[in-house]
Amino acid sequence: MSIVARARKHTIIGNSAAGLSAIKAIRKSGDSRPIVLISAEKCPAYSPVLTTYYIGNQVQRSKLFLVDERFYSKHGVATIFGRSVEAVDPGHRQIHLDDGSRLDYDNLLIASGASARTLDNVTPAASKYVSTLRTIADADKIKAVSESAEKVVVTGAGLVSLQTIKAILTSKIGITLISGSEQVLSQQMDRESALIIQAKLAAQGIDILFGRDVSQVYEKGGRAQVVTSYGETLPADLVVVGKGVQPNVQMVRHTSIKANLGILVDERMRTSVEDVYAAGDAAEGNNEITGETEVIATWFNACAQGEIAGLNMAGRPARRLGQFRENVTTLMDVVVASMGASKPDYGQYQELRHVDLKQGASRKLYLAGSRIVGALLVGNAHDAGVIRHCIANKIDISPWKDRIAAAPLDFGKILGGQNPNWPSLGN
Ligand SMILES: Cc1cc2nc3c(=O)[nH]c(=O)nc-3n(C[C@H](O)[C@H](O)[C@H](O)COP(=O)(O)OP(=O)(O)OC[C@H]3O[C@@H](n4cnc5c(N)ncnc54)[C@H](O)[C@@H]3O)c2cc1C
CATH class of the missing domain: 3.30.390.30 (FAD/NAD-linked reductase, C-terminal dimerisation domain)
Structure with a gap:
């Protein structure tokens, strides 16, 4: 196939579920060509899924890491860690890094995942109290601040917010959950089923304010002051923002690599541009149930798509079939x-x-x-x-x-x- 003949090295953006699975698939299929891996973060790959268990002292920080430094040398992977890709230039087969340098690529996988949506209207002075939960750095911050916190506001009532509440819950901490909708977990379930989780939250003393957003966070008296769209002001030592995620696809905007919310991919994880693949939370593929394209932002999907991308990059045609949203977790x-x-x-x-x-x-x-x-x-x-x-x-x-x-x-x-x-x- 032309891909095999032309591609001299593999370049992968993103060192998490999708990127790691691609590396393993490339090597498992006997392909020994060089791999270059670029990641915005400086550390070896870790599991974001486990971060709430780390915050809640159920898992040690060292156990979050999926591999250690030796993994990369053992798999013949040259790493560029702590550098962000700002743009992909498919016309010149180059990627542009945040230090101004440019790298040529032959075969490219974009596995840059997603970032947590943040709050607008947080004053600079209040930002030290506010955190999303996506990265290990976020988890370090939440863990450190929550240890001495008495009042915590969690905004957004999705899966990550509820897992965080469970992690920081102690008898010393008063927690208020602010939900934009009239129920928790509105992306996953109907209102009736959500009542079961809401009863658990209430039994643990969590106050829930439904149908509100956060309109401002400012600092006063050594605390954050969270102002809701109803005009309430809630003091907080920590504000956790769980407003969903945004795929990291800025690097392909205004290029011939087509993207909606995520980068559009076919069953082989190929994008609209030859030799450019995407997988994981950055990719938007076909949802088998709805027949629509969708970003399926789960760990399992990122691993499965990364594997398929890796096999195809190695010249072994493989397809991701039967893709749909799925998740099993424990909440409260x-x-x-x-x-x-x-x-x-x-x-x-x-x-x-x-x-x-x-x-x-x-x-x-x-x-x-x-x-x-x-x-x-x-x-x-x-x-x-x-x-x-x-x-x-x-x-x-x-x-x-x-x-x-x-x-x-x-x-x-x-x-x-x-x-x-x-x-x-x-x-
Ligand atoms: C607290 C929490 C709990 C979760 N719980 C579950 C769960 O129970 N079940 C489940 O299925 N999923 C869960 N998830 C979601 C799961 O973690 C993601 O779906 C999965 O991590 C996606 O993997 P990925 O490889 O696509 O990208 P990510 O894990 O987002 O990793 C992206 C990688 O790309 C790098 N990167 C990003 N932008 C750039 C750039 N511009 N240049 C260079 N590198 C870049 C990042 O540094 C990182 O290495 C949870 C997530 C969190 C945060």
Whole structure:
């Protein structure tokens, strides 16, 4: 193939799930050509997913790192750490770094991930109290400040915010959660299921202010003062901003590499420009369920896409199939699994439900005809893997349709003779 003949070295932007998976796939496929890896951060790759466990003293800082320095030399990777890529110039096959230097590339993977959205209207003096949570540096800041904090304001009621609340929660700290919508976790679940998580937050003494945004943060009396769009002023020693993420794709704006929210990719993680690939939170690929392109910002997806990109860069055609949103996590001690179309407002799907708010359990499956296209399991997710298998493999569940809503159920047993295997990521 022309890619193999022409590409003399691989250049990868981003040292996290997608970049690391690509490196491993390139080497696993026997490709020994040089790899150059550029990362804005100076340290070896680490897991952002574990940072809340580090903040909550459940994981040591050293355990956040996925690899050590030796990984890069062992895999023949030349690293340029602590440098940001400001622009990609596909016409000249070059990337521009923030120190003014330019690097030629033959084969390029953009795995630059995403950055946390920040708050506007934080005065410079108040910025020391305010942090997002995306990087290890953010985690260090939140951990250090929260250790002596008495009042914390968390703005944004998504997954990262709730994980952070759990991490910093002690009897000494008063926490107020400000949610722009009328429920927590509005990206993942419907209002009814969210009540289960909200009850847990209330039981832990967390105040929740719904339907508000933060309009200003300023400093007064050695604290941040958080002003809401309702005009309330909340003093805080720490303000955690959980307003979602923004793919790091500024480097391709105004180039021939097409991007919406993320860089548009096909099933092989190829962009609109030959020899340029994208993967992970920076990439926007096809969502199997909705048929639309979407940034699927999860660790699993970043690893899977990075692997596919790496295989293709190594000249081994591979496709990422059956891609959809999926996540299993624990929020305020409640297990939550969301897969595919996990909210009724996805539209046209039939809902099979079993809800027991008193027991803190909600089980909702979404069907298109005889196929499951989505699920939201709160409080009990023991058959999430089997449901995922049914979604990914488009299994006809009509023989069991009247039995699969009730909880708790072992869907695996219901499926009986079938032997669910996780779908293959390769080829
Ligand atoms: C607190 C927290 C909890 C999470 N929990 C979950 C979870 O439970 N389940 C789940 O699936 N996902 C979770 N995620 C999301 C998951 O971490 C991301 O989906 C995943 O890290 C994306 O990997 P990535 O390789 O695409 O990019 P990232 O992890 O964002 O890494 C991007 C890399 O690119 C580098 N970079 C960025 N811009 C530039 C530039 N201009 N030049 C050079 N280098 C650049 C960065 O330094 C970094 O090395 C969580 C994230 C956080 C922060």
